Structure formats: C-alpha cells, structure tokens
Amino acid sequence: MTGARTYDEGNVRLWLRLLGTTRVIEKRLQRGMADKHSTTLPRFDVLAALDRAGEPLAMGALSRALLVSNGNVTGIVRTLERDGHVTLEPRASDRRVSMVSLTAQGAAHFADLAAAHHGWVDTMLSGLAPETRASLTADLGELKAVLSERPSA
C-alpha cells in the first residue's frame, strides 16, 4: 500500500510538463537573443512592454506589467538607458514618478528583436499539429482563468 495521498499526483505531472516545455523554449530564445542580438530576454520584455503601450510608462507600470519587482526594473532600465534604447524623465505633475520612453533607436532595435523572436517561436512550434495547438491554447486559457480565481494559492 502507498498510503493515503494528500495531493493528486496528476497535477504534479502536469506542472512538471508545463515547466519542462516552457524552460526548453525559453532557453532557446535566451540563447538566440544572446548569440544573434547580444541582448537578453528581460531587456526584450521591457522594450516589448513599451512598444505595446505606445506611450511612455512609469517604472511602476513596467514592474506590474512584467510581474517583476520594482528594483529589478530599475536595473534593467538603467542598462537600456546606457545603451540609448530608452530615456528617463520625471513626470512633471509628480516628480516621484520616472517615465520611461523608447528612443527612435530603441524602437528600431525592438523591431529587429521582435521579428527574430517571432520567427524562432514559429519555427519551434510549427511542428505541432494545428488541432493540438488550438486545444493547448484553449486549455491554457482555462488554466489561466483558474489561477486568477485563486490569487494566493
């Protein structure tokens, strides 16, 4: 006998598969960013958030959008600023707030990165059967909803 379980083994199996596949894809993207464009995924994520917003964002808005800590964004934005991809300026109406803007150079850089990123993702996932891709996308949407309903585990 294996004794009474206090948890369902199937859920752990699902989690390990989710984690495993995500890590493999993420490592390949990370490697591509480093090898072909001398940058990193976190920097790409910040540029993507700014591009998506279409307007300057506060540091706090960035950290909420990316699900990372405030201090983390400070460091990443600092290197992006050093490399000329973004500029920082206090908001006139509240000087505590630092607004981050994409420069023309940053926007052009991001366009390159996004094209490469999308191409890599497409290459990696294109071997998947269309119906598998559809059901994965739908099921992950359901999972996301389940996770939202129970915010704190």
Add this chain to the structure above:
Amino acid sequence: MTGARTYDEGNVRLWLRLLGTTRVIEKRLQRGMADKHSTTLPRFDVLAALDRAGEPLAMGALSRALLVSNGNVTGIVRTLERDGHVTLEPRASDRRVSMVSLTAQGAAHFADLAAAHHGWVDTMLSGLAPETRASLTADLGELKAVLSERPSA
C-alpha cells in the same frame, strides 16, 4: 493591409500563454518556498534530483539533469553543503569528479519541501476540469516531443 507574415501569429499566442501560466505558478511556488521554508526553487530542484536518483550524483550529472550551467550548480551545491544538506567527495576512480550526496538531514528537509510543493501544486491546479487536465498533459507531451525532434530551433 497588414502585409505578408513570415511567421504564424497563433504560435506566438500559444507561447505567451505557456509562458504566462508557467510564470504565475512558478512565482507562487517560489514565494511559498521562501515564506514557509526559507529556501529557493533551485535548491529544491537540486535536492529533488538527488532524491530521485537515489544515489550520489556528479556535479555534471546534476547540471545536465537540471538544464543549468556547470558553474551554476557549483554555487547552489556550495550553499546546500554549508547548510548540511549535502556532502561533496571526489570519486576515487577519477578525482576530477565531485560526487554530491544527500545527508540524512538533507533527505528529511527534502521530504518536508516535497510535501509542501506537491500540496501547493495540487491546490493551484485542482480547479481545472479533469478532462482539461488530461488533454493539457497529453498535448504538452506532444509539444515536448516536437521540441526534441528539432534540437536547435
């Protein structure tokens, strides 16, 4: 007109969902490990690999099992050794190799962590419909196979 696409938008959408759900779960587990057990996921991963193997593992075997760099394992194992959870010893037949063993304390510690970890995962995923869980698990298996077929993007 949007012009000819060189990639399929649906693949990127799937990737973003995969990444988003994985990050949410991972952050909660990370938080739980820190708050309830004063440890981290990478440390847990190393202990899990040793427990799973059931015998001492070389540093290189650990880094391959965890998909992380060699130097990374060096650092994590160093802190685990400092805290008395593992011991390090050169292999007699080849002194270049460092064998990592779980101590009794490390094994007991891991048992606690594993129970908590499985409980958290079970709680987070238990809201999922059984058939959704089954199809997710199966589809992720297919995705994993697809990724294995094309090792380098």
Add this chain to the structure above:
DNA sequence: CCCGATTGCTTCAAACCTAAAGCATTGGGA
C-alpha cells in the same frame, strides 16, 4: 499651514544564471 503616513523609486545583500577562462586530472598517441 504642518507633520505624519503614503507612494514611487533606488539601493543593498544575497542568491541565481550564463559564457568564457582557468586549473587539475586523466587518457592516448608518439
């Protein structure tokens, strides 16, 4: 108006992570 709480961000210590360089050991060919 004033002062204490709040808010937005930065700094800090500790840990994680990688690629590249370095060190020690091993093994194979001349």
Add this chain to the structure above:
DNA sequence: TCCCAATGCTTTAGGTTTGAAGCAATCGGG
C-alpha cells in the same frame, strides 16, 4: 615514457531577481 588534448569542475565578469531598508515627493487630517 612523455606530452598534449580532452574532461570535470571552479572561478570570474556581467546581468537578473527578490525583499527589505532608505530617500524624496506628495497628500491629507488637524
């Protein structure tokens, strides 16, 4: 036997990440 390439690990520099402490600016009650 000797040497040198290959192997296993560690070190290093640079970047990512967090939580907590700290600083500056703002806001609100008295």
